[in-house]
Amino acid sequence: MRRALAAAALAALLVPLAACGSQQAAEDMVNDALGGSASVDMGEDGEVRVDTSDGSFEYGTGEFPEGWPADLQLIPGFALLSSGATPEGMTAQMYAEGDQTAAVDAYVKDLQANRGWAVDPSIPPGTPNMWALTKEGKVATIFSGPTGNETVVVFSVADR
Numbered sequence: 716m717r718r719a720l721a722a723a724a725l726a727a728l729l730v731p732l733a734a735c736g737s738q739q740a741a742e743d744m745v746n747d748a749l750g751g752s753a754s755v756d757m758g759e760d761g762e763v764r765v766d767t768s769d770g771s772f773e774y775g776t777g778e779f780p781e782g783w784p785a786d787l788q789l790i791p792g793f794a795l796l797s798s799g800a801t802p803e804g805m806t807a808q809m810y811a812e813g814d815q816t817a818a819v820d821a822y823v824k825d826l827q828a829n830r831g832w833a834v835d836p837s838i839p840p841g842t843p844n845m846w847a848l849t850k851e852g853k854v855a856t857i858f859s860g861p862t863g864n865e866t867v868v869v870f871s872v873a874d875r
Contacts, residue, residue: 770801780805783872786830787855790815790822790868804873815866816844819859823848826855849875 754766762776771780779787780800789795793809800806811818823846826832835847835854846857854875859868 770799772799773797779807783807784850784853784855786826786832786850787870787872790818792818793866793868804871806872807870808867809870810865810867812865814861816859816861819844819857819866819868823857 752768756762756764756766758776763773764776765772773780776798777795778798779795780798782800783798783805790809790811792815793811796808796810798805798807826848827834830850832848832850832855835849837847844859848855848857852875854873856871857868859866
C-alpha cells in the first residue's frame with residue numbers, strides 16, 4: 716500500500732512532465748522513487764496513469780478504478796480529479812467550484828434512501844463532512860469539505 720500511495724503522490728508531480736512529453740523521464744522518476752518497476756502512461760491532455768505491482772493511480776482520466784461500485788457515481792456538478800486502487804481498496808477524489816456542502820449532503824442522503832447504502836455506526840452520526848456507509852460487504856467512507864473556492868470530496872471503498 717505504501718508503494719501505491721507513493722506512486723499516487725508522484726503521479727501528481729508527473730503532470731507537468733506530461734505537458735513536455737517526457738514519459739520516459741516520468742517513468743524513471745517513479746521507478747527510482749519506488750525502487751522497482753512501474754509503468755507510467757501519460758496522455759496528451761495531461762492524463763497520467765501509474766501501474767505498480769501494488770496497485771494503480773490515475774490523474775485526469777475522468778475514470779473510476781476498475782471494480783468501483785456502479786452506484787457510487789460522480790456527484791452532480793463535480794469533476795473526477797483522480798482515482799486509485801490497491802489490494803486493500805479504492806479511492807476517488809472529486810471537486811466542484813464553490814461551497815457544495817448541500818450537494819454532498821443530498822448525494823449521501825440519496826445513497827441511503829434510494830441506493831441501499833446503510834449508515835455504518837463506526838462514525839458517530841452528525842460528524843460534519845464525514846460518512847461511513849455499508850452495502851453488500853463493502854464500506855464506503857466519504858470525506859468532504861470546502862477548501863477556498865472549491866469543495867473537495869474523497870471516497871474510500873474497501874471490503875468490510
